[in-house]
Amino acid sequence: MKDLTHASAGALVGAAVCLAAGCPVVGAVVGGIAAMIPDLDMPTSGIGRRFPYLSSLIHGAFGHRKHFHTVYACAAISLLLSMIVVGLCFIFFNSSVVVFYALLACTLVSMLLGHLGLDMATRSGLQPLHPYGPHFKWFFSDEHRHWESIMTVGFIALTIIVCIVHL
Numbered sequence: 001m002k003d004l005t006h007a008s009a010g011a012l013v014g015a016a017v018c019l020a021a022g023c024p025v026v027g028a029v030v031g032g033i034a035a036m037i038p039d040l041d042m043p044t045s046g047i048g049r050r051f052p053y054l055s056s057l058i059h060g061a062f063g064h065r066k067h068f069h070t071v072y073a074c075a076a077i078s079l080l081l082s083m084i085v086v087g088l089c090f091i092f093f094n095s096s097v098v099v100f101y102a103l104l105a106c107t108l109v110s111m112l113l114g115h116l117g118l119d120m121a122t123r124s125g126l127q128p129l130h131p132y133g134p135h136f137k138w139f140f141s142d143e144h145r146h147w148e149s150i151m152t153v154g155f156i157a158l159t160i161i162v163c164i165v166h167l
């Protein structure tokens with residue numbers, strides 16, 4: 001899957017989750033970024049090229065689509081990212097605990113659905129409970145690029161609609 005597909009799906013999930021907390025735009029931004037994080041385990045990915053040393057380190061330690069592409073890793077990263085974002089929000093905007101739970105849910109669900117869900121739809125697939133549990137894979141490959149583009153445009157359009165509905 002392309003970085004933009006992951007980011008747009010994460011943005012949609014993040015906007016929808018944070019709509020309940022009244023901050024869909026923040027949710028879209030955090031969700032979009034969060035949904036690209038699992039690909040830090042691949043130095044040639046978009047986010048991997050932005051953080052080459054960190055990406056090479058993670059790739060060397062875990063490989064691609066293994067431990068860093070699991071439900072456990074997503075949960076740990078979501079907690080860490082939420083604490084950092086909410087810490088910054090608390091310092092600059094005096095935000096509440098509700099925002100913490102909204103962002104935690106946003107990052108977690110964005111990574112699980114926006115990233116792992118889409119990677120499971122590819123031909124090589126992934127094992128979300130690696131090294132245990134089933135290995136999910138589906139049909140998306142290079143011949144299906146047009147569907148991926150259509151999905152990406154749909155995710156972006158729906159994200160914009162969710163953010164506009166809130167205004």
Ligand SMILES: [Zn+2]
Binds near residue numbers: 038039069115119
């Ligand atoms: Zn991935």
